[in-house]
Amino acid sequence: MARVSLGVTRSLGTRNRISMAHAEGAPQNSTDSSGRRVVETQDWLAFMNAHTSAPASSEDDRPVLPAHTCVVTSAPDVSELSASNGGRAPSPEAYGEWLESMASTVVSRLPEDGVAVFYQTDVRVVYNDDSFSYVDKSYHVIAGARAAGGKVVWHRIALKSAPGTPSTGMNPMYTHVVCCSGPRGAPSFHQRPNGLGGPAQMPDVLTRGPCEWKRGTDPVVAYYICAYIAAQAAPCATTRTIVDPFCGTGCILACANLVGLDALGNDYSPKRCKVARTLVATRTSREGGGVDVTLSREEPRNLIV
Numbered sequence: 001m002a003r004v005s006l007g008v009t010r011s012l013g014t015r016n017r018i019s020m021a022h023a024e025g026a027p028q029n030s031t032d033s034s035g036r037r038v039v040e041t042q043d044w045l046a047f048m049n050a051h052t053s054a055p056a057s058s059e060d061d062r063p064v065l066p067a068h069t070c071v072v073t074s075a076p077d078v079s080e081l082s083a084s085n086g087g088r089a090p091s092p093e094a095y096g097e098w099l100e101s102m103a104s105t106v107v108s109r110l111p112e113d114g115v116a117v118f119y120q121t122d123v124r125v126v127y128n129d130d131s132f133s134y135v136d137k138s139y140h141v142i143a144g145a146r147a148a149g150g151k152v153v154w155h156r157i158a159l160k161s162a163p164g165t166p167s168t169g170m171n172p173m174y175t176h177v178v179c180c181s182g183p184r185g186a187p188s189f190h191q192r193p194n195g196l197g198g199p200a201q202m203p204d205v206l207t208r209g210p211c212e213w214k215r216g217t218d219p220v221v222a223y224y225i226c227a228y229i230a231a232q233a234a235p236c237a238t239t240r241t242i243v244d245p246f247c248g249t250g251c252i253l254a255c256a257n258l259v260g261l262d263a264l265g266n267d268y269s270p271k272r273c274k275v276a277r278t279l280v281a282t283r284t285s286r287e288g289g290g291v292d293v294t295l296s297r298e299e300p301r302n303l304i305v
């Protein structure tokens, strides 16, 4: 049996029946949070191995996450992988290979009603002579997903500044948000919602809000992703749990709870895990339409194991 177990027995019957009308709803503040949260502290692959198991079907013996699970994550940047690379950041080529292998592992383990959404900002790796290499992370994530037999469900862009703003830093002012299904399908995510042909009410181009820390995920985008998953899965009443193997300080977990889904997170930094257990997302309406989501640190919540 795979292990995504949040430690309590309670009816999950209605919790993912959130509609996008609710997600986009009338002016209101909400910290909703009927979802439960567990945060673990280990290497991501050990975490994935601990929560996947061989499926019952003898034809498919590849490890798989439990049914009703989706992955939403932001994998570490090249600069964050030096600890596992002898104290030096890996080369752009090695980093690209790592991203592909990570995405391939995650996507290959999706259950048939699950998708994986990757939130990744490209990076320029600068050399001593001031030349640089550009790493297009969406390319590597999609290559990894396809190598695992997955498909792209959609690809969105999240902007850090208004279109037309000159770029000042080394890294781009936008983030790729890529949703992939796995080798077992995820038919409800490949359905046209309401015949419109795209993820219900998720803007093609999103505007990022303030993040919790430098490499934190933007809460507005994380909210849209989680609300989309809850709404898209709703007709079949499937997705119950969002898994984030690189949860950092827990923005994605907090947004999953905000839309009523359970959240299972992991990060190898105990310090970030501690914050991830306390983070709460609050939704407010944005003037002129759309939503704002803010994050705050509160008392340790729910059932932490």
Ligand SMILES: C[S@@+](CC[C@H](N)C(=O)[O-])C[C@H]1O[C@@H](n2cnc3c(N)ncnc32)[C@H](O)[C@@H]1O
Pocket (backbone or CB within 6 Å): 042, 043, 044, 045, 073, 074, 075, 076, 077, 080, 081, 084, 212, 215, 216, 217, 218, 245, 246, 247, 248, 249, 250, 251, 252, 266, 267, 268, 269, 272
């Ligand atoms: C881009 S950040 C995630 C940001 C997160 N979504 C948030 O909002 O805080 C990547 C995270 O991966 C973690 N990490 C890096 N290497 C890891 C590994 N081998 N296993 C588990 N976590 C790792 C880092 O500690 C970091 O918190």
